[in-house]
Amino acid sequence: MHLPHIHPSFEKSKFKTKMDTPTHASESPSGEGTKNVPSDDPKCLDISLNFFYINFCNIRSLRSNFQPVEHHLSSTKHHLFLTETQLFEATDSSPFSVPSYFLYSNFRSNAGFCINVCNDLTCSRAHALESSEFSPSSFDSTVTL
Known part of the structure; x- marks a missing residue:
């Protein structure tokens, strides 16, 4: 599986501490699905458990990189696609x-995130678990599957 070309401002996520040294499925403790996508590019983490697929990317500007993200989600089947992103201002998420994904987002000036959940999963946003104590770049929303 290969991601489409992402704008040069696409950066490695600060949340992926293990991604400095790529871990492949054969090296994971359980023997199951942690791998980089594409295999030589640590910018995206793809976790596969034979039945559930999660992809996490850190995108500096979702506005300028949305077409590659949309293409990636349309051409592959991930159950969750997590994106930390920067936008210059808080904006509408629409x-x-x-298509085929529920979008949960929290955009703030120069920070934000999107969680795209495949629409064949049952999920809800747990607003009661959100906290204003986190920095704007933190994931401060919880989606329960």
Whole structure:
């Protein structure tokens, strides 16, 4: 599986501490699915458990990189696609919706995230678990599957 070309401002996520040294499925303790996508590019983490697929990317500007993200989600089947992103200002999330996915987002000036959940999963956003104590770049929303 290969990601489409992402704008040069695409950066490695600060949340992926193990991604400095790529871990492949054959090296994971359980023997199951942690791998980089594409295999030589640590910018995206793809976790596969034979039945559940999660992809996490850190995208500096979702606005300028949305087409590759949309193409990636349309051409592959991930159950969750997590994206930390930067936008210059808080914005409406509707331009970042992808068919066949529910979009949960929290955009702030120069920070934010999107969680795209495949629409064949049952999920809800747990607003009661959100906290204003986290920095704007933190994941401060919880989606329960």
